[in-house]
Amino acid sequence: MQVLKFGGTSVGTFESLQLVNQIITEKLQNNIDITVVVSAFGGVTNQLLELSERACKNDDSYKSMFEELKYRHVDAAQKLIGSKAPSNVITHINQLFSELDGLLQGIYLLKDLTPRTRDLLSSFGERLSSFIICEGLKAQGIDAEACDARKLIKTDNGFSNARVLSEKTEQNIKRYFEKHKSLQIVTGFIASTTNLETTTLGRGGSDYTAAILASALSAECIEIWTDVNGILTADPRVVKDAFPLEHISYTEAMELSHFGAKVIYPPTLQPAFSKNIPIKIRNTFNSKFEGTLISEQAEENESLITGISSIDKVTLINVLGSGMVGTTGISGRLFTALARENVNIIMITQASSEYSICFAVTPKEKDAALKAINQEFEYEIITKRITDIDVQEDTAIVAIIGEQMRKTTGISGKMFSALGKNGINVVAISQGSTEYNVSAVIRNGDLSKAINALHEVFFLSETQSMHLFVVGVGLIGSTLLNEFSVHQKHLYKDQHLQVQLNGISNSKTMICSDETIDFNSWKEELQNSNTSADLDLFVNKMIALNLPNSVFVDNTANSQIVKYYPAILKSNISVVTPNKIAISGPYIQYKELKDLAKFKNANFKYETNVGAGLPIINTLSNLLSSGDEVIRIEAVLSGTLSYIFNHFTNGKKFSAVVKEALDKGFTEPDPREDLSGKDVARKILILAREAGYELEPDDVKIKNLLPEECMQAKDVDDFFRVLSDNDDVFDKMKDDAASKNEKLRFIATLEKGEMNIELKSVGQEHPFYSLSGSDNMVSFTTLRYNERPLVVKGPGAGAEVTAAGVFADIISISHLQN
Secondary structure (H helix, E strand, O other): OEEEEEOHHHHOOHHHHHHHHHHHHHHHHOOOOEEEEEOOOOOHHHHHHHHHHHHHOOOOHHHHHHHHHHHHHHHHHHHHHOOOOOHHHHHHHHHHHHHHHHHHHHHHHHOOOOHHHHHHHHHHHHHHHHHHHHHHHHHOOOOEEEEOHHHOOEEOOOOOOOOEOHHHHHHHHHHHHHHOOOEEEEEOOEEEEOOOOEEEOOOOHHHHHHHHHHHHHOOOEEEEEEOOOOOEOOOOOOOOOOOEOOEEEHHHHHHHHHOOOOOOOHHHHHHHHHOOOOEEEEEHHHOOOOOEEEEOOOOOOOOOOOEEEEEEEEEEEEEEOHHHOOOOOHHHHHHHHHHHOOOOOOEEEEOOOOOEEEEEEOHHHHHHHHHHHHHHOHHHHHOOOOOEEEEEEEEEEEEEEOHHHHHOOOHHHHHHHHHHHOOOOEEEEEEOOOOOEEEEEEEHHHHHHHHHHHHHHHHOOOOEEEEEEEEOOOHHHHHHHHHHHHHHHHHHHHOOEEEEEEEEEOOOEEEEEEEEEOOOOHHHHHHOOOOEOOHHHHHHHHHHHOOOOEEEEEOOOOHHHHOOHHHHHHOOOEEEOOOOHHHHOOHHHHHHHHHHHHHOOOOEEOOHHHHOOOOHHHHHHHHHHOOOOEEEEEEEOOHHHHHHHHHOOOOOOHHHHHHHHHHOOOOOOOOHHHHOOHHHHHHHHHHHHHOOOOOOHHHEEEOOOOOHHHHOOOOHHHHHHHHHHOHHHHHHHHHHHHHOOOEEEEEEEEEOOEEEEEEEEEOOOOHHHHOOOOEEEEEEEEOOOOOOOEEEEEEOOOHHHHHHHHHHHHHHHHHHHO
């Protein structure tokens, strides 16, 4: 014997009813003895209750709703059985609706809706569905019979959640099935008292009906048919990568369901548990899939945990006071008082100091809980033995569950590490001595982020996800996105990193969503976006999405965007940027961002601020973290000036070389921006701060490269005219250097906390002598690298190398988060 239960979603439409018939038919064709339990058609129970509420309020709209409900059932019968459905079938359906109509009219006239009446009214859903499904099977030639469970299952008069009279019920079931050998289509959810008053079995009532029948008939198994492929590792509405569990134990099923997994309600399945009857969770809409098997013992698997479950919107109440320390009976009094008010406790935790007792309840039970506490502990509150009753609302509980947890060390550490790395604060913790679950109370707004972070670390530990939000898609930004387009498969295959683009903005339009943007079509998607660019909206939406492992990438030189960095870092979102404004401004701003990143466990990466793709800041950081001490830093930090002086050779005038650099796009539109040395000043200031010096922009001393009249020229054309008039000045510098077999280099120096920038001539013994093209070079003289400095050299400018540097910064964050 197998007991098959079909829930509301499985019998919600004509199409799903056909699938149910097909499943039943296949079982019978395989000579499997079955009994079928059905719920009301999808949504009907709620509609019946809504009808009764409207009728009770004398709302005449219940009548049109009644007619719609009647049409739905008649239509389903005609489609399932055929347009020429036997008249007795339609007659029986009409009789049931006539009975329901009379009941509603009584409620309308009396304006009264008792629990007993509500249960009777609720029963019509299952009575109609079981009859229609049975007639559909009979039309296919199957010997089937509709069975009203009110004949079999007897309860007390606890309407809406009646208690089953087990012994009497089991006798009825055995006696009935001895006499009725045809296929039974049994109403779920409903029962009756010994006085034949209709009752209902409460939450999961149809599951309960199936379990009661299976227990009485000593069934081989119970199959619960629903609309998912079994019990999943997490809620698929929250975690897109959630997958079905093959086999779990009764205990794991109980734990998962307590913390929000809604596929089953294990208390209703207790009759099956007590007789070790296995339960299968199957998908009506994917009947070939085997689903999840629930049995007394689950097989061991590779996963450290079985699943992740949660309860959103809970209220945490913390009772505190020194008068509780060492006082016996406090906990007993507290929970007895709560029980008197029928307050259901979801989770309990107590400090070992006995100074506080903390528990979670649903928000609707908060007032009843506070009333119970204040009444029970009135004396202790007056005498200050209990000093505070702290209430935290808008919280949630997330739990990891699994029998294998008790055999494995480090599970809790892994859980809280994952939450911490994503900036999720844990308010309270609970773990039973059985070690079947570890629960944490967190902010409700962090729940989705927490579940995804935990699912990734426990079930997808080989693969890490990262969510990018990119502002600025000009030359650097578009090159960066193209890099990800090219390397996405490599990152996933070789580095187990799944990078997802969730936000993108240029100066006109933007996209910011939990839906992934394709790296191959981001231009078209951005161009077709109907959302106008709004930096404030973009940042707030990114923060509100609260996706795990989020990274904000600023590819602009916009000072306005920098103002958002603190809020972004406070939200535990990492920042990667080639924008120098943030860390080359006032020192207090630099320190605030660095401290925020450290405090919030976020990453703030700006390697490209100094040398584009060159690992200059990382090299300096590694030297300092390994215990080395910086004596001096010398640097050529401008690719433009490097190009100019490498091409300022015999036979070339300085003004002509500068004009050549402008024509090739190596300089800003006004070359004075480069020749002033201000950009170099920002870069050496950043290195000085990274070396530990608290310096301001005004502390950088620049020896002007250009004569004053060049700087004062009214426009670029005038500048070149004045510069050519001063070519002899630069010729003399070049000739003086050549006479000593030296070359001109525009060098920034940091030594003993002082920063200087000037044009110098260097000899063959100096590392900068061999510079070529537009390369940058940084020389680190340290205690360890004293006689021969550590040198970093390479291209220091250009969209491709800068984008590569930003790309490397982003990837490095994934390594730091592992």
